[in-house]
Amino acid sequence: xxxxSSLLQLDREVLTTLVSAYSSYAIYLDEGQSDxxxxxxxxxxKAAGYVMFYDQATAREWFSRAREYFTRAADTYSIIAAICxxxxxxxxxxxxxxxxxxxxxxxxxxxxxxxxxxxxVGRLQIPIRLYMEAFEATEETTQAADLPAAWKPxxxxxxxxxxxxxxxxxxxxxxxxTINPIEPETIATCVxxxxxxxxxxxxxxxxxEIMTQQNDTxxxxxxxxxxxxxxx
Numbered sequence: 467x468x469x470x471s472s473l474l475q476l477d478r479e480v481l482t483t484l485v486s487a488y489s490s491y492a493i494y495l496d497e498g499q500s501d502x503x504x505x506x507x508x509x510x511x512k513a514a515g516y517v518m519f520y521d522q523a524t525a526r527e528w529f530s531r532a533r534e535y536f537t538r539a540a541d542t543y544s545i546i547a548a549i550c551x552x553x554x555x556x557x558x559x560x561x562x563x564x565x566x567x568x569x570x571x572x573x574x575x576x577x578x579x580x581x582x583x584x585x586x587v588g589r590l591q592i593p594i595r596l597y598m599e600a601f602e603a604t605e606e607t608t609q610a611a612d613l614p615a616a617w618k619p620x621x622x623x624x625x626x627x628x629x630x631x632x633x634x635x636x637x638x639x640x641x642x643x644t645i646n647p648i649e650p651e652t653i654a655t656c657v658x659x660x661x662x663x664x665x666x667x668x669x670x671x672x673x674x675e676i677m678t679q680q681n682d683t684x685x686x687x688x689x690x691x692x693x694x695x696x697x698x
Contacts (some may be wrong), residue, residue, distance in 0.1 A: 468693060469520040470686050474647055475632060477639040481516050484641060488513035489528065496531070507535035511547060515650055516641075522693035526551045529650075529694075542566060549573055549654040552661075552695050564594055565651075572601050573658045575665060588651045590627065596620045597655065604662045610672035613663060614680055617688065624652045625684035648687050656691035670695075 471478045492509035500506065510532035518525035529551035536544035537556050545555040545566045554574060559566035564580050565587035571578030580594065587594045596619060603616035628647050632638045638645065663673060670692070677689050 467521050467523060468689070470690065471519045473686060474519070474628075474683060475635070475639065476519065476641070476647060478520065480639065480641050481519060484644070485513050485517045488516070492528075492531070496535075503535045503539035504541055507532045507539060507541065507543070507547070510535065511543070511650060512644070514547075514550070515646055515648075518653070518690050518694070519647070522690060522696065526694045545570060546650050546654045549657050550650055550694065552657060565597065568594065568597055568601070569654055569658050572662050589649055590624060590651060592620075592623050596623055600655075600659060601662060604659055605666065607663065608666055608668065610663075610668050610676045613668070613673065613676060614685070617659060618682075618684070620655070621684040621687065622682075624649075624655070624687065629683070648690070652687045653691055653694070656688045657694065660688070660691055660695075 469478070471481055488509050492506055492513060495502065495506045495509065510528045514525045514528035514532060517528065529547050530553065533544050533547035533551065533553060533556075536542075536547055540557075542557055542559055542563060544557050545559060546569075548555040549569060555570055559570060561567070564585065567578050568580055570576070580598065585594055586592060587597075600617055600620040604613070607613060607616055625648075631645055637643070638647075641647070660670075660673065664670060674692060677685060677692065680688075
């Protein structure tokens with residue numbers, strides 16, 4: 467496990483307080499106190515999204531529980547939760563969800579027909595073109611040393627909002643308004659990029675070595691994604 471909280475200038479105590487609150491509530495509901503699957507899933511997802519900065523093994527477990535309950539609730543966000551914990555999504559995204567289609571197709575190594583090339587997608591509202599270009603560049607890459615250049619445009623764009631939010635130091639450190647320092651969609655994207663790279667024959671070890679050389683905070687999401695799969 468690696469603690470990224472200080473690198474992102476986050477208050478570890480605030481993180482642990484939020485993790486405790488969301489996870490305790492999720493477990494309480496999970497133990498039969500409610501059949502509101504969406505609330506249970508969302509609470510596990512929030513807990514995972516905060517704990518992943520310092521305990522990636524626990525985050526993986528809670529992403530998995532979020533996937534289970536999102537699936538029970540027939541909520542397509544199950545796809546994001548599944549990929550975050552390296553599980554093949556149970557649900558199939560509809561044609562109105564091109565971002566989820568894209569992630570599923572590259573994670574599963576299956577064909578996809580994505581026509582909304584310029585459309586901003588997902589919670590981050592980033593043009594799908596940037597995602598497609600990152601995946602296509604990864605498919606053309608056979609050396610770990612070439613991955614940072616292939617990924618940086620997308621990673622930088624995904625990190626734009628956190629970078630701006632962090633300028634308000636007080637609100638950022640206190641995570642006021644339950645800020646997500648890194649969205650689960652970003653982690654799911656990084657997991658999928660790593661999956662594609664490894665299908666190209668690029669080893670996990672070589673990717674880890676290259677990532678240790680990346681000091682840009684935009685690459686922290688990739689480092690977390692690597693650790694979510696550590697030891698499996």
